[in-house]
Amino acid sequence: MEIREVKTRRDLRKFISFPDRLYAKCPQYVPALHADQMNMLTKDAALEYCQHKMWIAVDERGNVYGRICAMINPHYNERYGTRHCRFGWFDVVEDYELAHNLIRTAERWAKSKGMTRIHGPLSYNTLGKQGMLVEGFENVPQANTIYNFAYYPEFLERMGFVKECDWLQYKILQTEATDRVRNIAARLKERYKLHSEDMDKIKNDPERVKQFLHAYNEIFSRSVYNFIPFTEAEMEQEAKASLSMIRSDYCTVLCEENGDIAAFGICFPSLSAALQKAKGHMFPTGWYHLLKALKSDDNPVVDLMIMGGAEKWEGKGITALIHCDLEEKFRKLHIEYNITNPQIETNKAVNVWSTYSNEPYMRRRCYIKDID
16 A cells, blocks of 8 residues: 555545545535535645645555645644644545554654644644544534544544544524523613624625624634634635625624624534535536525524624623524524534533533544654
8 A cells, every 4th residue: 555645636636535435335424525625725725824745545556545634834833832733634444554654644744844743633724624523423514524433533542642622512402592581682782782784784895794704813813722813815715615605594793883793603504415415516416405405494404603702792691692693593494403513622602502402412522642
């Protein structure tokens, strides 16, 4: 078996498509769109400052049995005073020696660049998929998260990796807000002169889009573990890739009297089933399944993607306003349940889900080890 660096377009296509074969008989697996993966691995805005290398494990006939991508984000290392290499896009057949060789290949490259530790699975930054699945293998993941077999964490721990952090996800039964919660939300809005702004209005105003993304950057720079502030190019990329897909009836944006963004909650109808039907391709029918999932009003599952508030609003109950606004919208859409985005287990905001009817859904882990 040869560990070969990905240098050609042909090898890159093999790198991207390998998981589709590996997980072909796994009903939980959600394929990523190949075109999106191609753009992310070759044209992503983060590559303006990040270094990355990709490898595939192939036999003499060119059949792929594993893959890995190693990344160095200098902005992360500067911000946190580290010399860390990230690994991601890590998939491998159930063969420990092969998995070890892939990791060792990434480590050797990282060491040649002066790195002292390796951690993952991660992407270039917090916009990408991160966190190896360690609990909840029976569940279908969100479209923006990783799925992996149960032997993956066993292999990493055998190699000497240890837990750096865990992210938790919950399944939340959609329930109606009580009159008490509604009254509290109404009083808070009136007291602080907050109002809800239509997301379509924001999307159609370039200046408001810019303001929204800067608020996103500021809020998560403060509240998200190991967050790396986005560059202007990354924010522009995210605006084109995601904002256009957001439906106003799946989100809430709270603004102050002067128009400044106080807090937001952005959600999407679940795309997991649609991506499973698309099988990694927009054509011939993938576009139809995705458009139907995004536009139809009979999708019973919502993915709770990002929620946050500006620092000045901490401790003033603004989370209740977001939840109350979203609950009213989801009731009209006949939503049955929500899946929360991965949240670091040490984040106090995770505790808010205890007030709802919930059950653990998935646990994800970032592993770390010293480079030998």
